[in-house]
Amino acid sequence: xxxxxxxxxxxxxxxxxxxxxxxxxxxxxxxxxxxxxxxxxxxxxxxxxxxxxxxxxxxxxxxxxxxxxxxxxxxxxxxxxxxxxxxxxxxxxxxxxxxxxxxxxxxxxxx
Amino acid sequence: xxxxxxxxxxxxxxxxxxxxxxxxxxxxxxxxxxxxxxxxxxxxxxxxxxxxxxxxxxxxxxxxxxxxxxxxxxxxxxxxxxxxxxxxxxxxxxxxxxxxxxxxxxxxxxxxxxxxxxxxxxxxxxxxxxxxxxxxxxxxxxxxxxxxxxxxxxxxxxxxxxxxxxxxxxxxxxxxxxxxxxxxxxxxxxxxxxxxxxxxxxxxxxxxxxxxxxxxxxxxxxxxxxxxxxxxxxxxxxxxxxxxxxxxxxxxxxxxxx
Numbered sequence: 525x526x527x528x529x530x531x532x533x534x535x536x537x538x539x540x541x542x543x544x545x546x547x548x549x550x551x552x553x554x555x556x557x558x559x560x561x562x563x564x565x566x567x568x569x570x571x572x573x574x575x576x577x578x579x580x581x582x583x584x585x586x587x588x589x590x591x592x593x594x595x596x597x598x599x600x601x602x603x604x605x606x607x608x609x610x611x612x613x614x615x616x617x618x619x620x621x622x623x624x625x626x627x628x629x630x631x632x633x634x635x
Numbered sequence: 636x637x638x639x640x641x642x643x644x645x646x647x648x649x650x651x652x653x654x655x656x657x658x659x660x661x662x663x664x665x666x667x668x669x670x671x672x673x674x675x676x677x678x679x680x681x682x683x684x685x686x687x688x689x690x691x692x693x694x695x696x697x698x699x700x701x702x703x704x705x706x707x708x709x710x711x712x713x714x715x716x717x718x719x720x721x722x723x724x725x726x727x728x729x730x731x732x733x734x735x736x737x738x739x740x741x742x743x744x745x746x747x748x749x750x751x752x753x754x755x756x757x758x759x760x761x762x763x764x765x766x767x768x769x770x771x772x773x774x775x776x777x778x779x780x781x782x783x784x785x786x787x788x789x790x791x792x793x794x795x796x797x798x799x800x801x802x803x804x805x806x807x808x809x810x811x812x813x814x815x816x817x818x819x820x821x822x823x824x825x826x827x828x829x830x831x832x833x834x835x836x837x838x839x840x841x842x843x844x845x846x847x848x849x850x851x852x853x854x855x856x857x858x859x860x861x862x863x864x865x866x867x868x869x870x871x872x873x874x875x876x877x878x879x880x881x882x883x884x885x886x887x888x889x890x891x892x893x
Binding site for chain 1: 720820823824826827828831834870871873874877878881
């Protein structure tokens, strides 16, 4: 089929990011629930519990950021290469030059 | 990396002038030369500003401090308290390096929000350098605290009986791999968060420029995201420092419990 590679790469980018963000948000909600309940039980330990909560949230967030980096940069780079190979690099440049952001900024530093 | 747009900054005219007059070093002439030059320029800018502020503060220390000295004392005091609570009783000895890393990374993250400037930490080169230096410092403080033999024993899983001595050849590569992966995760976390914030602000600008009145955009859509980016900058600097403290606490844990 013609556009199979391009279509599946684009699908992988979208679904991967959506799955990572939603499951990450669910896990963080469990962590916040535990922390808020612990603070409600013992308000004087609030500072220590808050610090542990922030560190735990950042560690969960790291995994979501890994997915963002892989899908947003690595897979998107593959997608761009496939599109350039299929349609030719000069036509892609012509389409990018019409983009209004690039027109205003004077043709940016698009790679 | 492919597909990222880098708007011009105030370092671009300087780069053009250096390129024309031929004073540019070899490694800055390639296709990424502009980005690397911006990185070096803004890192040096933050360093010079921080050094000048610290020098002015520490030159005239009074017993009843003025406003600048009070602000610096609050920052140093809170940082010392954080390090003491995370590392244990010897935490204040690491204040020189870890406190500086916190303030430095916080300022590096924040400078990208000023119009015409770029965060050096939104580039993976900068965060890898920061992470490698921090992890080397952590290993060095572990060696200094436990001795070299103690450090190797900790890498082998701190064996205590015959059974644990047998599986040392299994535990040693696992711990070594963990130590090597620590700079990777530290650097990717900082890079992903800060460059992700930049990407989101860029998307907000692209959305908001559709509605224009007299040639100016009507709804200032990136402003709430920039407010959130201040919080994210502080949080990521805090997480970097806190995780380094936890790594130091793990490595300098004394077996005899003092």
